[in-house]
Amino acid sequence: MTTRTIAAVAALLALVSGLQAQAQGFHGAPATASASRNPFAHKPQAIAAGAELYTSNCGACHGRNGRGTGNIPALAHGPAQSATDGELFWFITRGDEDNGMPSWKQLPEDDRWKIIAYVKSLAGAHPGAPPREAPSSAAAGQPAPPVSARAPEPNAPFTDYRFETPGRVRKITLRDLPEPYATQSAHNGPEVVARPRDAWPKAPAGFKVELYATGLDNPRTIRTAPNGDLFVAQSDAGLVRVFRGISSEGKPEQSGIFASGLHRPYGIAFYPPGKDPQWLYVGNEDEVVRFPYKPGEMKAGGAPQHIANLPDGSGHSTRDLQFSADGKKLFVGVGSRSNVDDPDTTPAEKHRADILEFNPDGSGLRVYAYGIRNAGGGLGIEPRTGQLWCSVNERDGLGDNLVPDYITHVQEGGFYGWPWWYMGGHQDPRHPGAHPELKEKVITPDVLLPAHNASLNFTFYQGKQFPAEYQGDIFAAEHGSWNKAVRVGYEVIRVPLHQSGHARGEYQEFLTGFVLDNGDVWGRPVGVAVAPDGSLMVTDDGSGSIWRVSYAGK
Ligand code: HEC
Structure with missing residues (x-):
């Protein structure tokens, strides 16, 4: 190769990597993430298992059927549905702690993929569509969420549901x-x-x-x-x-x-x-x-x-x-x-x-x-x-x-x-x-x-x-x-x-x-x-x- 060709190839490479950096994926996922394939995509049994895993790990925040709750994004529609399975895997593995999304790297890889297969199966469960029920946590045999009823009474002026009483004034x-x-x-x-x-x-x-x-x-x-x-x-x-x-x-x-x-x-x-x-x-x-x-x-x-x-x-x-x-x-x-x-x-x-x-x-x-x-x-x-x-x-x-x-x-x-x-x-x-x-x-x-x-x-x-x-x-x-x-x-x-x-x-x-x-x-x-x-x-x-x-x- 002549020096000129090397320079041209280097320039081209720089351009390509520049474009890659620009065309960043879902939540900044690298292009390599997008390429990994979901071994459980479209497999009914894995989707059913993913539904249970979703209910016990994600449902409390992202809502039943992935419809979102409050400020927590929906997964059944919106950006999560446009992302590739690989990008979702990358993102949930890493999480975004500052923004309230935990990292799921402790969860076995297969389980993460199954949850994604389930989330993707919700496509079309757009707002307004009849909810497709995920099993309740009881049905999935999962432990009930932590019962907070025995926590000590909070110090005034703070309160919680156990002490909310019509007529009580707080400041x-x-x-x-x-x-x-x-x-x-x-x-x-x-x-x-x-x-x-x-x-x-x-x-x-x-x-x-x-x-x-x-x-x-x-x-x-x-x-x-x-x-x-x-x-x-x-x-x-x-x-x-x-x-x-x-x-x-x-x-x-x-x-x-x-x-x-x-x-x-x-x-x-x-x-x-x-x-x-x-x-x-x-x-x-x-x-x-x-x-x-x-x-x-x-x-x-x-x-x-x-x-x-x-x-x-x-x-x-x-x-x-x-x-x-x-x-x-x-x-x-x-x-x-x-x-x-x-x-x-x-x-x-x-x-x-x-x-x-x-x-x-x-x-x-x-x-x-x-x-x-x-x-x-x-x-x-x-x-x-x-x-x-x-x-x-x-x-x-x-x-x-x-x-x-x-x-x-x-x-x-x-x-x-x-x-x-x-x-x-x-x-x-x-x-x-x-x-x-x-x-x-x-x-x-x-x-x-x-x-x-x-x-x-x-x-x-x-x-x-x-x-x-x-x-x-x-x-x-x-x-x-x-x-x-x-x-x-x-x-x-x-x-x-x-x-x-x-x-x-x-x-x-x-x-x-x-x-x-x-x-x-x-x-x-x-x-x-x-x-x-x-x-x-x-x-x-x-x-x-x-x-x-x-x-x-x-
Ligand atoms: C404690 C609450 C909580 C739990 C549990 C939780 N998430 Fe999240 N998740 C969030 C929040 C908050 C965001 C928004 C983060 C942001 O703005 O970057 C988020 C964002 C996401 C996004 C990006 C959505 C988008 O539109 O950008 C995906 C995908 C996601 N979560 C999947 C999951 C999966 C799968 C699980 C279960 C394994 C899960 N989350 C569990 C709180 C939670």
Whole structure:
């Protein structure tokens, strides 16, 4: 070979390896990973074994049938289905501890491949498809999840499901925050069980709880239309349903599907604000769309119009929407893709962990507030002050009582810490030395909630039915998480605003009882809305229900 040929070959090799580095696979998997073949692919017996292994090792976090839970990605659809078996093997072997995904290198290789064969067999079990049941852990002869019921009582102000009591007031302050890793990061996802006959949500004395609707696939956000109809986003089913009226048996008088075929719809907003909206906006995972709508319609008046693209591709999938009080701006909550990846070096985090602002026609994209790990679960406009509020899921992996979730009014241009910092000017230990200039900018939210409460949607109580002291207060749904050794959340809380539109840091437990004494979960609140008669409607995607809480008297 001449020197020139050698140089040319070297240049070519450099180019090829450069391209390989660029065309990085799933979660940065190297090209070699992609090439390894799954010895158990499409083998029915291995898939059955993989299903059992999945249930005992993965199901608690990734959900039954791989549909995902909370901020943990689905495996039955999305990026995991586009990845090759080899890439999945590489990723689950390595894990991503900082983002809450354990390494599975302890699991025998064959078992890892069988789980992947099972996960791949779920292709087509897309959102909305009838669930293909994986065996329950009991059926698979696996030991039951650790029973946490005997753990010692947590020190105030922290709590857990065993001590959640309607009416109890709690307040968490910056002084209460433990050091990072004071306790281990828990792996305690809920295996949702059917509601036992005698289990029922518990409300404070004087309130009555009834089952308004059940048998719903994944009811999430609920919003009351100006005419009193109740709109419910069913994310997994890809549709928005409408309920009208309350019969003498406490059931809907009418119901119907407003729109279907949507991509994980969550946010719902009527536009313009006020009595006479012309459009219904829906926050899908990857875009904002809107439907022509007139008050009283139970079916969309036309095809969806595309308004704006939103960042897609795994991670937090809920996109709540809210119009400013004057109707001039649309706010969209977009959660992070990861638990703590650095946006400086992770392009996929662009325009995530933010509250975005648009004009109602989708133009004028701007970051309204940032460093908010996930406000996609809940946005609201406080009626008295017109201020934007949000409900936020904070970080995982730092221990049981860190970092507190929160509910707060949002400062325009405000920085709330993620991922380098958290409230109180604390640096996240996974980003030592990063962005010292932001330390002083981290805003302390109005109301700190137990870490891993998984605070989702909320509403400001404007009904006429509850006692006067409740007027204007926030009711928020706490979905519960996998990252707490003894469960917390799984309830509806009240945040008193003291008839002033401002919170003072305390919250009150309001609707509890979704966790059984042994720690099994049967219900998970997601959305809250006020019905025209003033009762509080609560969606629960654990039991597929809508609960109605009304005030019966002293
Ligand atoms: C303790 C909770 C937990 C358990 C148990 C768990 N995972 Fe994960 N997994 C996560 C989290 C959190 C992520 C998101 C990580 C990220 O953002 O990088 C994840 C990500 C993944 C991804 C990437 C998905 C995507 O769309 O990018 C795959 C694949 C995966 N897990 C497979 C598995 C398998 C298979 C098992 C069982 C052997 C398992 N996981 C067990 C928490 C868990």
